[in-house]
Amino acid sequence: xxxxxxxxxxxxxxxxxxxxxxxxxxxxxxxxxxxxxxxxxxxxxxxxxxxxxxxxxxxxxxxxxxxxxxxxxxxxxxxxxxxxxxxxxxxxxxxxxxxxxxxxxxxxxxxxxxxxxxxxxxxxxxxxxxxxxxxxxxxxxxxxxxxxxxxxxxxxxxxxxxxxxxxxxxxxxxxxxxxxxxxxxxxxxxxxxxxxxxxxxxxxxxxxxxxxxxxxxxxxxxxxxxxxxxxxxxxxxxxxxxxxxxxxxxxxxxxxxxxxxxxxxxxxxxxxxxxxxxxxxxxxxxxxxxxxxxxxxxxxxxxxxxxxxxxxxxxxxxxxxxxxxxxxxxxxxxxxxxxxxxxxxxxxxxxxxxxxxxxxxxxxxxxxxxxxxxxxxxxxxxxxxxxxxxxxxxxxxxxxxxxxxxxxxxxxxxxxxxxxxxxxxxxxxxxxxxxxxxxxxxxxxxxxxxxxxxxxxxxxxxxxxxxxxxxx
Amino acid sequence: xxxxxxxxxxxxxxxxxxxxxxxxxxxxxxxxxxxxxxxxxxxxxxxxxxxxxxxxxxxxxxxxxxxxxxxxxxxxxxxxxxxxxxxxxxxxxxxxxxxxxxxxxxxxxxxxxxxxxxxxxxxxxxxxxxxxxxxxxxxxxxxxxxxxxxxxxxxxxxxxxxxxxxxxxxxxxxxxxxxxxxxxxxxxxxxxxxxxxxxxxxxxxxxxxxxxxxxxxxxxxxxxxxxxxxxxxxxxxxxxxxxxxxxxxxxxxxxxxxxxxxxxxxxxxxxxxxxxxxxxxxxxxxxxxxxxxxxxxxxxxxxxxxxxxxxxxx
Numbered sequence: 001x002x003x004x005x006x007x008x009x010x011x012x013x014x015x016x017x018x019x020x021x022x023x024x025x026x027x028x029x030x031x032x033x034x035x036x037x038x039x040x041x042x043x044x045x046x047x048x049x050x051x052x053x054x055x056x057x058x059x060x061x062x063x064x065x066x067x068x069x070x071x072x073x074x075x076x077x078x079x080x081x082x083x084x085x086x087x088x089x090x091x092x093x094x095x096x097x098x099x100x101x102x103x104x105x106x107x108x109x110x111x112x113x114x115x116x117x118x119x120x121x122x123x124x125x126x127x128x129x130x131x132x133x134x135x136x137x138x139x140x141x142x143x144x145x146x147x148x149x150x151x152x153x154x155x156x157x158x159x160x161x162x163x164x165x166x167x168x169x170x171x172x173x174x175x176x177x178x179x180x181x182x183x184x185x186x187x188x189x190x191x192x193x194x195x196x197x198x199x200x201x202x203x204x205x206x207x208x209x210x211x212x213x214x215x216x217x218x219x220x221x222x223x224x225x226x227x228x229x230x231x232x233x234x235x236x237x238x239x240x241x242x243x244x245x246x247x248x249x250x251x252x253x254x255x256x257x258x259x260x261x262x263x264x265x266x267x268x269x270x271x272x273x274x275x276x277x278x279x280x281x282x283x284x285x286x287x288x289x290x291x292x293x294x295x296x297x298x299x300x301x302x303x304x305x306x307x308x309x310x311x312x313x314x315x316x317x318x319x320x321x322x323x324x325x326x327x328x329x330x331x332x333x334x335x336x337x338x339x340x341x342x343x344x345x346x347x348x349x350x351x352x353x354x355x356x357x358x359x360x361x362x363x364x365x366x367x368x369x370x371x372x373x374x375x376x377x378x379x380x381x382x383x384x385x386x387x388x389x390x391x392x393x394x395x396x397x398x399x400x401x402x403x404x405x406x407x408x409x410x411x412x413x414x415x416x417x418x419x420x421x422x423x424x425x426x427x428x429x430x431x432x433x434x435x436x437x438x439x440x441x442x443x444x445x446x447x448x449x450x451x452x453x454x455x456x457x458x459x460x461x462x463x464x465x466x467x468x469x470x471x472x
Numbered sequence: 473x474x475x476x477x478x479x480x481x482x483x484x485x486x487x488x489x490x491x492x493x494x495x496x497x498x499x500x501x502x503x504x505x506x507x508x509x510x511x512x513x514x515x516x517x518x519x520x521x522x523x524x525x526x527x528x529x530x531x532x533x534x535x536x537x538x539x540x541x542x543x544x545x546x547x548x549x550x551x552x553x554x555x556x557x558x559x560x561x562x563x564x565x566x567x568x569x570x571x572x573x574x575x576x577x578x579x580x581x582x583x584x585x586x587x588x589x590x591x592x593x594x595x596x597x598x599x600x601x602x603x604x605x606x607x608x609x610x611x612x613x614x615x616x617x618x619x620x621x622x623x624x625x626x627x628x629x630x631x632x633x634x635x636x637x638x639x640x641x642x643x644x645x646x647x648x649x650x651x652x653x654x655x656x657x658x659x660x661x662x663x664x665x666x667x668x669x670x671x672x673x674x675x676x677x678x679x680x681x682x683x684x685x686x687x688x689x690x691x692x693x694x695x696x697x698x699x700x701x702x703x704x705x706x707x708x709x710x711x712x713x714x715x716x717x718x719x720x721x722x723x724x725x726x727x728x729x730x731x732x733x734x735x736x737x738x739x740x741x742x743x744x745x746x747x748x749x750x751x752x753x754x755x756x757x758x759x760x761x762x763x764x765x766x767x768x769x770x771x772x773x774x775x776x777x778x779x780x781x782x783x784x785x786x
Binding site for chain 2 (some may be wrong): 047049160223224229234236237242243244245247258259260261262280383
């Protein structure tokens, strides 16, 4: 594996310009002051109750995601490229979804094999021919980006269903501003605080035609036991909208209402953080207690907008991912600005053979997995794990893709033995409304706190950092 | 507002109030049982603590005997007692998480900090009377802080009023339960035979509704059982009296009625109960039987809870 690119010190150990001021500040600041601030930050997080649940971990039902106080910094120029690439990518995702559920030009052009769509469990036949306001399917996208050198940002994964993490982007900034006002004074950091406003106006802009001039938006959560519940309540609060559960909603004459102390009130747009499968027990899983019976028929009648739309999973599926460069070219006629990780599709015999021969150097992922579960990181795995994976692969090759192990960039991070480089990724949040695509400058930086580790997922020991885009 | 949000606010306030009440009950019982037997007679005060908490039946499903250790454990820490202080605080926190958007940050902070402290300091219960005393103080302070931050920081809208409804309904129930268990020591003027036995029962009653000092300010008299009954039932100036709870319930329900532009069954019912309290005299109550009066009140109060739920919370 190549040596990782360090975002502060660059390839030759030369301090990169965006980090100049931070580096100076770090030299002036005694290490125990940092440790003290770190503890203060943790206390703040715990008191505010910014926690997440780890499934299957009864001991620690509510845990804090470790927060690293050293910010990750990017220049305005770097961000400009990223922003352009992200907008392009999300436009293509929306056009792809519109096409898949309508004319299917891309299938007829033989760019994507039919069975990858129709045999895919996240493809929703219910959406065939269903129109959605302004043809927006993915209103909120979280695109996972990694960096491998000074010039190249690579998309690791598109999250087009119910991406989470934006509350950390906002809270991390709040806490950093409280802890390090002097450090902010020495930089010009682009603000992120307008995210809730932009989200709300994007959501209102896609209200159905039958809505009133002042559409009612609600955020739908699976409830307090969901791992991202804190984020749901945080966002509902910031947006000033009701946080509803399935049992608060009722469908009458194909309209959706919420039960209030003053009777039923119509809802026009639901920012739903509930998976497709659980939305409506009459259409999807009949055992779902989280959903609203009849919601899909109100949706089909065009009386409610769901954000994100139903069936967007087909666009962020790991099997589809490998076709993203072609998808961008097909719909926009442009070269993709953001690269993909080269991907071997194990469903194709030639690729599978290569993967089986090179398991110890590759990362193998389940096509339908998420959260860093069920993946093999070849270089870090034991022989036994690799062999076990080999069997799985041979049994069900279409369930997997493989990618080279990327040398994710590193950022200086507080560790037990002082500042040290740790691998990071970035999840910016891309909003699509009826008129335009917007991104607040920044995103959620996740950091693998263990030395050498490449797994940044919070469920597996990853932490977060504040992400600074410097204004020029 | 969402019905579920109103329901959560209502129950949140009830749980916090209940936790405080249980803490007061334990505290008052500890004091009275610390006295020599000659002062308190043969009654098992821990038994009556269970009764005033309304959990006597379920207690004996797990325990044989109402000893101090068993009762304190059950009332304060037992996970199997739905009204234990521990469960009340946990339920309050769960309710708070569900309605975070309707709480002010001060209220959330109170409940969340209490929940954190409960887990960190009191997870294993208490091992001495000193520790227990500290724990009971912590519970009472949490309730005071919660109540105070609600009062000082909440917007005066339906969220506030539903939270107050929970508080006063629970409070009325708690005061009525003490009266229900102790009615036999509250006798009318002419029947009174004041021995030291009853005297300590009376102080204990007053202490559990934090009204011992208030009594002296109101009546400027030594403890008289009929005055104690008057204070707890009819005196509108004592915040934990039945009359005061109902003045507040009527007012909060009226505020909701005005805001929503319509009144309903809960407003009518609460006003009915309030009027009965306003027009009652202790003499009449004694004549018809304190016990009957209290029993009727308890069921009226529970009925109001049901009506509010039906009208607003589901």
